Amino acid sequence: MDLSVQRQKLSDAGAGAGGEDRLSALPDDLLIHILVLVDDAAEAARTSVLASRWRRLWLLLPELNFNFIEHRRIGAVLAAHEAPDLTLLIARTKDASAESLSAWLPLAARVLSGHMRLELEEVRREAGTAVDLPCFHKATSIVLNLGLLDLALPPSGVFARLEELQLIGIRLHG
Structure with a gap:
C-alpha cells in the first residue's frame, strides 16, 4: 500500500465528526490526570495551545x-x-x-x-x-x-x- 494513502487514512481516523479533536472530548478529570503525568507545571501549561478547551485545565492540577x-x-x-x-x-x-x-x-x-x-x-x-x-x-x-x-x-x-x-x-x- 502506498505510504501517502496510509498517512491520509491515519489522519482521517484521528479526526472525529467535522474534524473535531477526540482527545478534547474526554472528561475533564481524565484530561487533568493526563496533565499530571506530564510531571512539569510549565509543560502542562503549554498544553493550553492545543485547543480552547485545554486553556484553563492546567490550573486545575x-x-x-x-x-x-x-x-x-x-x-x-x-x-x-x-x-x-x-x-x-x-x-x-x-x-x-x-x-x-x-x-x-x-x-x-x-x-x-x-x-x-x-x-x-x-x-x-x-x-x-x-x-x-x-x-x-x-x-x-x-x-x-x-x-x-x-x-x-x-x-x-x-x-x-x-x-x-x-x-x-x-x-x-x-
Whole structure:
C-alpha cells in the first residue's frame, strides 16, 4: 500500500465528526490526570495551545511540579490556581530571595493538603531578611532546602496534619 494513502487514512481516523479533536472530548478529570503525568507545571501549561478547551485545565492540577522555574512565576501560578486542594507541590528554583519566597509561601499554605518540597540553588542572601514560614494547616509533609537562608517560624498556628518536617540548609531566625 502506498505510504501517502496510509498517512491520509491515519489522519482521517484521528479526526472525529467535522474534524473535531477526540482527545478534547474526554472528561475533564481524565484530561487533568493526563496533565499530571506530564510531571512539569510549565509543560502542562503549554498544553493550553492545543485547543480552547485545554486553556484553563492546567490550573486545575492537584499536583504542581516546578522544575527550575523562575521563582517569581511560582506566586503567579499559585494565585491563578483553581483546584480546591493541592496534594503535591515541588519547586526547584534558582536565584530566590527570602522576600520572594515569603510572598508566595502563604498562597501555597492556603491550598496545600499534602506534600511540599522546596529546593533552592544560588540563593540571594540579604542581611536581616528571613523566609517567613506560614502555618500549613493541611500539609502532611514539608521538606525545605533553603540554601542557608534564614527561616522565621510562624508566631502562632498549628500544623495539624503534619507528619514529616525536614529542614535542610537553613538558619533559624530570631
